[in-house]
Amino acid sequence: MPAEALRRLSAILPADRLLWQPAHLAAYQSDALTAFQSPPLAVAIPETADEVIALVRACHAGRLPFVARGSGTSLSGGSLPVRGGIVIALNRLNRILRLDPAERIAVVEPGVINLAVTAAAAPHGLHYAPDPSSQSICTIGGNVAFNSGGAHCLKYGMTSNHVLGLRAVLATGEVVDFGSGRREQLGPDWCGLFTGHEGLFGIALEITLQLLPRAECFHTVLAGYRTLEQAGDAVSAIVASGLLPGAIEIMDALALEAAKAAVHADYPPHCEAVLIVELEGPREAVAADRLRLDALLAASGPVEARPARNPAERLAIWKGRKSAFSAVGRLSPDFIVQDGVVPRRRLGEALRRIGEFSREAGLRCANVFHAGDGNLHPLILYNGRTPGELERAEALAGRILRLCVDMGGSITGEHGIGVEKRDYLPAMFAPDEIDCLQRIRAAFDPLGIANPGKMFPAGEAPALHAHGPHPLERAGVISRE
């Protein structure tokens, strides 16, 4: 690593928190988008906000690119290192600074794990709503950078709907306070702008999160259908009925097969699709709504509809659902996950087309998706060791993204653009619109040192291709969704 850059950084951190030897860098050269890898110049491991500020200011002074990283669970390559740049690993900034149950807020550092917020809030009957499937390992800083979602977005929104305040160091070295930590605000919504910046604006140092009361009561039903279309029709009927479930999820046959093999999940036999619907709220409201939901499901022609009779059965339903992705991953050496969005009424059509595309490409594609908000998660299976398969998989992924845009949807519902989908940004936005986004980026980062090469097309060339699951995935710690 260049002596000058190292000198600047080593003045900030002790030697054991500034990694630069190849063996130490290996763990940071990739994130959950395992098809890409690129070793960083060095990895800085700050322990305080002041150290992060000093690092960013040193990067700014030396025009040294940096990539902030939490647990490295980005599915879009958001925390993939950039060539000639450093990684700032934020895992040690993992303190919950304040939890105020009366005001229902938590002030946390960026390296705090998503689920740790809910764990800290639970004794007060509160929880943190956004629940990406990687919530047991992903960090709030990463959630803020990528505006992460989860299974409950239709009703509760994404990360940005829960961020009430931010202290951040911008790529210019300026330290700013956005929002006031209050639920209401005056003037432009800076927290809204910052959330989902994909690491291109700077680094969040302190995040004020809104907590919600935990629902008193749940009613969770798993229903199996002969065809995907029937499951889709059931979703339409639920939505049209005026019910507002907390979650509506669908798994297709390949995903069911995998979940059965992986966690011994039990599903009705001979089903092409399983629908999971969860109502939540005060017991009186759930009691009334469940009668309507059960009647709707009964009329939708399921092979079988199984309501969870107790909390253990509810957890089992969710365990099968949340394990589906890593389970499908075991069917294949490599896979790519997409997260395009289509209008809900076109879900059936979108799934048919994806099936056609995957047959044409000669690749298997499993589907587990957030049916309530039209957020698909097609999982394309391929073998990176077979010449040409990765390229075919990427081409298939590209066709699916264009399909989502053509249907009036989005190329990403919750994973972000990152490095993976940057070439598809122009499919959604006109040149003037991309210019506007780039001007905003330049206002935050005039030197282009914060996570360069992400979000916008025509960045530097993609990094080398890797093969096989992420080490954490292999260990069963993370899953891609």
Place this chain on the structure above:
Amino acid sequence: MKTVVTPATTAELIDAVRSAPRVLAFGAGTKPRLSLVDDDVLGISTVKLSSLVEYEPDEYTFTALAGTPLRDLAAVLAEKRQYLPFDPPLAAAGATLGGTVAAGLSGPGRLRYGGVRDFILGVRFIDGSGRSLRLGGKVVKNAAGFDLPKFLVGSLGRLGVITELTFKVFPRPASTLTLRLPVSDPQQAVTLFEALGSGRWEVEAADLPPSADAVYVRLAGPEGTLPLIARELLELGSGHTLEPAVATAFWDHLQAQTWRAPGNSLHKLALRPREAPALLQQVAAMGGQVHLSSAGSLAWVALPVDSDAGRLGLQAMTLHGSGPLFTGRAAEPDIARAIKLALDPVHRFPGFA
């Protein structure tokens, strides 16, 4: 502004923006201080840009032009048993969707599912260079590109002219029930707000109206269930349930903000509930009135003419009156100037003063 033009099409609106070195768009003018600017600024009224462009009840989304009145939208949504849960205020006075977004205003219902920022999905706007740009999306979930739609909430037309908006809507609960829970002092109201906010009941609204000695709580949910939930809440204080017609009139009155004494200024404050007692005391000392909304997260404050809202000791935005647009705010960071320049390089729109 001395001169006002009223474009009838989006194309005319773009021409109007490009036609003058300094412009500011406004809607129905229900928050007049927000568009009180220098005489040389060309005013652009959006009231003729009124149209529901798309409404997809099954998708929970609609797209409407900026000048579309809230009350028209509410009527169309109601036909499909849907609504904007954040309860935008001033609908009866003719407030527009674009004005509501630009002002960043939400009403009592923001308590349950969040405010206007939490329901906006996409925006088409004209930047200072006169370019028409669409950012965000038209589906309920989207993470592509920076979230300009959210950033324009509260931007007061100072960063761009909003021409079209896409919103998320929700199914409207089948029934509502309003309870009146007496409180003896502001501290008791705060304690009640905190209990309601973290309780099991999923309360839709909890407000302390001006000069009232009771918190009004609105429940919303399936038919027949609310009296059961209400029973528990009524035991918290010796409260009672309002007749439906009385309840409707009560919330309409708050939403119309007609409680403000004529001539008084009106300010919006973002609040922590525990800041409420001191605020109420200070406003009373100044001879004004306060409506605490959304369980104490939001305050509407009316003050006698020539009062200094800076004395409230909290950030405030002026909606009626001739005082400063903002009081109690810290100096703008460098990034605010840089972003203003990125969106409005020729300073076509006024600043936030």
